[in-house]
Amino acid sequence: MAKKVAVLAVNPVNGAGLFQYLEAFFENEIPYKTFAVADAAQIRTNSGVSLQADDVVANLKGKEDEYDALVFACGDAMPKFGENAGKPFNQDMLAVIKAFDDKGKLLAGHCAAALLFDNLGIGMGKRVALHPFIQSAVKGCIGTDEKAVVEGNIYTAQTENAIPSLLPELLKALK
């Protein structure tokens, strides 16, 4: 039976990244629910298009057991993450990511996903794909310049342009 996926979308989110996951899940009949990393479910893409997530990340907290996997869809919110890290929705996001890993569930994401995982002590000693600009910023994970890396429960892609390299293995794991 297909696994159920929770998809985190930051605000703003890179629409090309987000929808490469969502359309692939839809076409492969993998159930998913989208959660805005924001105070409200209505967020926007980097490109300025307003879209409606299914819910907000606060409502995913404590309900991690309802899902088999977590996908982190990166976006232009992330370069400013440092100055917004204390906001409740970002704290909720970090708690949710940590809970999924603690429960041994699949974690996937592109761009800055691996840096978030690394900051949370997730994926220690595991190789990851991430944006070239932050390749050396990961401390416990092993930053690579590969397009996509799967190691254990961690599925990472370098940028949204590398998601096609990650999807075959991700879909296989979720079907």
Added chain:
Amino acid sequence: MAKKVAVLAVNPVNGAGLFQYLEAFFENEIPYKTFAVADAAQIRTNSGVSLQADDVVANLKGKEDEYDALVFACGDAMPKFGENAGKPFNQDMLAVIKAFDDKGKLLAGHCAAALLFDNLGIGMGKRVALHPFIQSAVKGCIGTDEKAVVEGNIYTAQTENAIPSLLPELLKALK
């Protein structure tokens, strides 16, 4: 100076296709406006996410001169196009595509875009990329099995997965 692009989004639209164009335009500072091929500007992706276009295609009709290029973002509306062809928004879409071509403007799109062009008598004798299932359905255009084809003012990609092959030339033409 960057050219201005009108982007047509059918309802439902493939989000991975639509946002590969939009995020690339955004990152390359190419101005664009999105038009829903629908009665209202709020449409949804194949994957079920509600999103807000800037306007509806009816309001693009007659204003083609304000833009330099037209992009057709395909989606699950198209397999049912035949039964909905008479609806005003689809008639407006066809009129808009024809007007852009009549004025010699750039036309781009993936999947069924080339079939729409072909049905309108656009791109006669020109090679096009289009979904493999409809490769033999084009009559005046020359259907190919290439990922992306640029010929004259016609820029086509096979599917949303082939847009990365089309984008470099499309962006060069629009910058």
